[in-house]
Amino acid sequence: MSAAPQIQADAAAAAPSRTVGHFQLGECIGRGASAAVFRGLNLLTGETVAVKQLRQEGMASQADQIALEIDLLKQLRHPNIVALHGFEESGQHLYIFMELCENGSLQETIRKFGKVPEQLVAIYMGQVLRGLAYLHGQGVIHRDIKSANILSTKDGSVKLADFGIATRQHQGAADNTIVGSAYWTNFLIECFQRDPSLRISASSLCQHPWLSNSMVAYAR
Numbered sequence: 102m103s104a105a106p107q108i109q110a111d112a113a114a115a116a117p118s119r120t121v122g123h124f125q126l127g128e129c130i131g132r133g134a135s136a137a138v139f140r141g142l143n144l145l146t147g148e149t150v151a152v153k154q155l156r157q158e159g160m161a162s163q164a165d166q167i168a169l170e171i172d173l174l175k176q177l178r179h180p181n182i183v184a185l186h187g188f189e190e191s192g193q194h195l196y197i198f199m200e201l202c203e204n205g206s207l208q209e210t211i212r213k214f215g216k217v218p219e220q221l222v223a224i225y226m227g228q229v230l231r232g233l234a235y236l237h238g239q240g241v242i243h244r245d246i247k248s249a250n251i252l253s254t255k256d257g258s259v260k261l262a263d264f265g266i267a268t269r270q271h272q273g274a275a276d277n278t279i280v281g282s283a284y285w286t287n288f289l290i291e292c293f294q295r296d297p298s299l300r301i302s303a304s305s306l307c308q309h310p311w312l313s314n315s316m317v318a319y320a321r
């Protein structure tokens with residue numbers, strides 16, 4: 102969830118071997134502004150999952166947003182969308198159990214391996230667009246498409262994640278609000294100021310850092 106600064110990731114509270122519901126937590130595999138993400142083992146099936154841990158303290162103001170993310174993810178089933186298995190409240194934390202994407206985000210992939218060849222960008226984009234087409238078919242607008250929110254599995258599939266600021270499109274209503282991550286949003290505002298009729302596709306913009314390895318091109 103991108104817009105949740107109050108919620109602090111608390112990795113220390115989830116020591117390895119801690120059990121939440123029927124999931125055992127393992128090592129921390131990622132961290133965002135609001136969450137820590139752990140590898141988890143489903144003790145009933147043996148399946149490995151990702152467990153997103155959010156601190157409940159100060160969450161009241163974010164409760165609607167979190168409920169929305171869980172509600173949206175639960176209903177979505179597509180090979181290019183991260184599947185949600187369930188959630189659990191335990192102690193001071195909320196835990197969201199999700200499909201594990203072993204390779205983490207595409208942002209991390211670019212950090213580790215540098216720029217991506219055009220041929221692979223085309224493969225990633227094809228999958229991102231299939232995920233987006235599915236979402237739009239369900240009336241869901243993601244609103245924060247960026248490399249950090251596109252996760253990849255070890256077989257090379259990519260999946261859209263992080264529905265913290267996603268919204269449902271009401272029939273006939275256009276969504277003209279600009280939301281999302283700062284550097285992305287600044288660039289979009291700049292483009293809209295130049296030509297308000299311009300339709301900017303966030304998914305197309307993702308390709309720029311993939312091809313150039315320039316992550317902060319639009320930072321302000």
Ligand SMILES: Nc1ncnc2c1ncn2[C@@H]1O[C@H](COP(=O)(O)OP(=O)(O)OP(=O)(O)O)[C@@H](O)[C@H]1O
Nearest residue numbers: 102103131132133134135136138151201202205206
């Ligand atoms: N399903 C998953 N499988 C594997 N790794 C994941 C998964 N979900 C998240 N991660 C890892 O954890 C990191 C942080 O997760 P996420 O971006 O959801 O946190 P956040 O705090 O909600 O994000 P933000 O910083 O945008 O607010 C990701 O960048 C990714 O590396």
